[in-house]
Amino acid sequence: MDAGSKQPKKVRLACERCRDRRIKCDGKVPACENCSKAQVPCIDVDTRTSAGRISRAFQHNAAARIEWLESIIRTRLPDVDLSAGPPLLNTETVSPAPPQEQSQPTIGQNRGVKRSHSAPGQEHGQSHSVEQSARSMALHLGLLSLDVNSSQVHYLGSSSGSLFTPMLRANQEDPASLFPASSNEPSVDGSQADPFTVYEQIEESRLEQTHVAQVHRLYAMLRTDLPSRRDCSHLTNMFFRHFHAEYPFLHRPTIECMTDALYHCSDVVDETSFQYNGWPASQQWFPCNGEDAQNLNNGKQIAISVFAAATQLFLILGISANLKTQKRDYQYDPTKFHEAAKAALDPAISKISLHALQIILLLVLRSFTSTERSNTWATVHLGMAFAVELGLHRDASSCDSFSEAAHQMRRRVFYCMYSLER
Structure with missing residues (x-):
């Protein structure tokens, strides 16, 4: 094969109807020729997604509906600037993002804004002693002593100590409230112990x-x-x-x-x-x-x-x-x-x-x-x-x-x- 020759186009997977009937599917969009003749929806079967069944005309229908909604906005809300929307990716210079990042562009943009707040000089300017004290605190929260008679510590997870901090903070002013009154003491009415x-x-x-x-x-x-x-x-x-x-x-x-x-x-x-x-x-x-x-x-x-x-x-x-x-x-x-x-x-x-x-x-x-x-x-x-x-x-x-x-x-x-x- 010559170097200048075009690569063969990848054959699209057969749609659901062509699979069931065991006939050749041409893979056309928004519908294959067989489904177009039968005037039925052309459904793609994609086992990589949770949905599994996707209409082959989904992208075409979505673009048509967006155009219809924009025409309604231009007619009834002429003061709305449709060009002032979220920034669009330049498909000529930027490679397409993975499906997970495309489905949630707002999260990716927010994360980028948060990272831009901290300058590189500020990150490197933190002292080594602060990092050591923070790591020591994390280790203390992860290793807890569960026995009053022993110094043996147990690892219950990196956030195990944080489970006890609300209780300690709530009883900061009154340490005695951590321990309820003993029921062995006789009550006022002279009743017996618990x-x-x-x-x-x-x-x-x-x-x-x-x-x-x-x-x-x-x-x-x-x-x-x-x-x-x-x-x-x-x-x-x-x-x-x-x-x-x-x-x-x-x-x-x-x-x-x-x-x-x-x-x-x-x-x-x-x-x-x-x-x-x-x-x-x-x-x-x-x-x-x-x-x-x-x-x-x-x-x-x-x-x-x-x-x-x-x-x-x-x-x-x-x-x-x-x-x-x-x-x-x-x-x-x-x-x-x-x-x-x-x-x-x-x-x-x-x-x-x-x-x-x-x-x-x-x-x-x-x-x-x-x-x-x-x-x-x-x-x-x-x-x-x-x-x-x-x-x-x-x-x-x-x-x-x-x-x-x-x-x-x-x-x-x-x-x-x-x-x-x-």
Whole structure:
């Protein structure tokens, strides 16, 4: 074909009537020859639109109606200037806009006017500190703490914090109105307390008794299942030598302090009073995953619960024992450590936290070394859901709620889970 020859004209799709009758359609506008002879409307079938059926004479009819309306305006309203309408596109120099932009020209023009108000110099003239403070505020609104006893934050969306701002603003002058008066106080007429409040108090007392019983059982398990302190250090060091370089999701100082605290728990008597997270009242505070600043603000409360700490330690010991078994060293029984970890697993991951996510990662590593069959993909899926719930997928480097060490641990945990999920 010569370069100067014209390109063949694209054949229009057959109309609805020609399709049904299986005859050739010439594609003429405003109606094909077959529909013109039959004196019926020529309908195009376009599956790309929601309407689906479009009259082929639609454009012709619309132009004719516009001319008819303009003639009426010229006759009855001669003072109206028809040339003073919206600006028309120059089809010779400007390429046609997409259908979405043509259908809504007013929105596009308004957006262009809004953008022209701000000069480029004004946009670049904003200070870097203002941008950092705005980003920090956005991160604070997206990461919320849902537990009064814990500094653990959860990601509920970039605008989750804005849901609570109207309530706080409405009660700005009277903070006491946020909390309704307790129904336990006797009323003026001497009536009894609200039965729902009494039920809540009974339920809280029952849950507290159940929690204390679980703590007692855990302490008894620590006394029977923990190896000697020397063997525990040997197995822990073996775990970090084998896995930490590839999966650095554990904080070594936290593991060491946590191990000392668990051995202290194995020596306490049953009558010892407990903290809210299961640690004995005599247990000294220790930092967890670099969250020093948060714990100091909360009165130096230990961030990790005793159940999560025991589960992590037993999983570490079990994984190291599996590695020794593969080397034909049967000095340690990995099954005993795994059973102890499963006994404390339910309360350990009952709340979504960074420590629970570390436990899930340890479970995945255990499946790499153990011969037991387990659904590793389901575990990885659960861990990724935990990571998104905690907002680990968001860059919180400019958020002042986390120390540098805590921020690094959040990044390490997320990318370890992300690499396993990929």
